[in-house]
Amino acid sequence: MKTDDFDFELDESLIAQHPLKDRDHARLLVMDKTTGEVCHKMFYDIVDYLEDGDVLVLNDTKVIPARLYGHRDGKEEKVEVLMLKNTKDDIWECLVKPGKKMRVGxxxxxxxxxxxxxxxxxxxxxxxxxxxxxxxxxxxxxxxLGEMPLPPYITEKLENKDDYQTVYAKYDGSAAAPTAGLHFTEELLDKIRNMGVYVEFVTLHVGLGTFRPVKVNDIEKHIMHKEVYSLSRETADVINRQKKLGKKIVAVGTTVVRTLESAIRGEDELTPKSESTDIFIYPGFExxxxxxxxxxxxxxxxxxxxLVSAMSTRENILNAYSEAIKEKYxxxxxxxxxxxKE
Structure with missing residues (x-):
């Protein structure tokens, strides 16, 4: 399978530069993962697709203002440092621009x-x-001193740092937001809980993999960078129990998918874990x-x-994206x- 198989054309005018004032008033394209059939809703309509006993799983990582601008001692040239991963105490893995002059010492x-x-x-x-x-x-x-590490396609300055943070963000460590979760409000989550849906959390700190493009044409040769995740006993037990009852396990964002599918690798059910993952999910993944x-x-x-193509098919996802572009999502x-959805 080739990288170009996952390409599509997008007019830059469709790239959102600002969050909506009301988080849950985003549009929602609903796609049946088997048939590829789509319909158009609002995000707050997600409650219509959840039932008593289902499990909604969110990533409670917190984005740190990880983009710093400084200068070398005695030099005026600006240097950008993007903090990616805390390795020990005050030591971090960072992406530096320009990097060539930043040697040891x-x-x-x-x-x-x-x-x-x-x-x-x-x-x-x-x-x-x-x-x-x-x-x-x-x-x-x-x-x-730091700025929120917005992706390069967002060219306008963020007025409020909290706009790039989920309402349930808890544990510092991410270099980027788990953006699917930005649509939830406290009120919407309370409504979902009151429906009998389990709202559970995992933690995966988003790192370099989010910023690294696929540079090989054969996707199987792409190497993912490791990211640290944590799955608690409580969340693992809830998911195991409800899945056995035939309930839906709804991941909010690709980071949650990577966490859960990493945690169960080689096992029959989820167990609590705190480790790193370099899992790469593409079509054919079970x-x-x-x-x-x-x-x-x-x-x-x-x-x-x-990854999203693996949840359905590449053709279904590209067709859904074409529909979203036509409808100016x-x-x-x-x-x-x-x-x-199932």
């Missing part, structure tokens, strides 16, 4: 100098291992946990397009949503 200063860093190791493609030094509390320095998916519209030729992180 290079130092950067941010703001008034209350935050600085030094390159400890060179990995690849601008990726560096960096140690941060600061006065006071690290999280406070990030809040003061899902053992997830039955339905709430997701946003993704970039062409991306691993996310491949809003695309990508701040855009509208899609529900792939």
């Amino acid at each position: 290079s130092k950067l200063i941010f703001g008034d100098g209350r935050l600085s860093c030094e390159v400890l190791d060179v990995i690849e493609d601008g990726v560096r291992i960096i140690e941060f030094f600061y006065d006071g509390i690290f999280e406070e320095r990030l809040d003061e 899902f053992k946990v997830v039955t339905s998916l709430i997701t946003n519209f993704h970039l062409p030729k991306s691993t996310l397009m491949m 809003r695309f990508f992180s701040f855009g509208d949503a899609m529900f792939i």
Whole structure:
């Protein structure tokens, strides 16, 4: 299967630059994963597709203001640092631009100098291992100096950092938001709970894989970067029990799919885990946990397009995307949503 098989054309005017004021008023394209049949709804209509005993699973990772702009000690040239993964204490895996001059021992200063860093190791493609030094509390320095790491296709400045955060975000660590969850409000989640639907959480901190394009034409040769996830005993038990009862397991976002399908690999049922995953899901993958998916519209030729195609078929997904484009849905992180149902 080729990367070009997951390509489509999109007018830039359909790329959402701002979130909606009312999160759950996004549009919702509902697609039957078997037949490919689609219909058009509003996101708050998701309640019509959930039933008593189903499990809605969300990713409660919290995006940190991980994009920093600084300069090398004694130089004026601006350097961008995108924090991807905390490896130990104040040591982070980071994406640095421009990266060529950032050799081992290079130092950067941010703001008034209350935050600085030094390159400890060179990995690849601008990726560096960096140690941060600061006065006071690290999280406070990030809040003061860092920006939310919006994707490059969002060119307008974010007025409120919380707009790129789910209402249930809890654990710091992501370099990007699990964007399917941005459509939920506290009120909508309460309504879903009151219907008898289990609302459960996993944690996967989104890292470099989100920003890395597929550079090979044969998708099976693409290598995913590892991301850290955590699945609790409570969530595992609820999903195992309800799945045995024939209830739907609805993943909110591709990160939840990757977490659940990683956690069950090689096992008959889910068990609590805290580890890393490099799972790559594309058509032909056999899902053992997830039955339905709430997701946003993704970039062409991306691993996310491949994952959602695995939930149905490549043809069904591309047809649904064509319909969304014709109906002028809003695309990508701040855009509208899609529900792939049984």
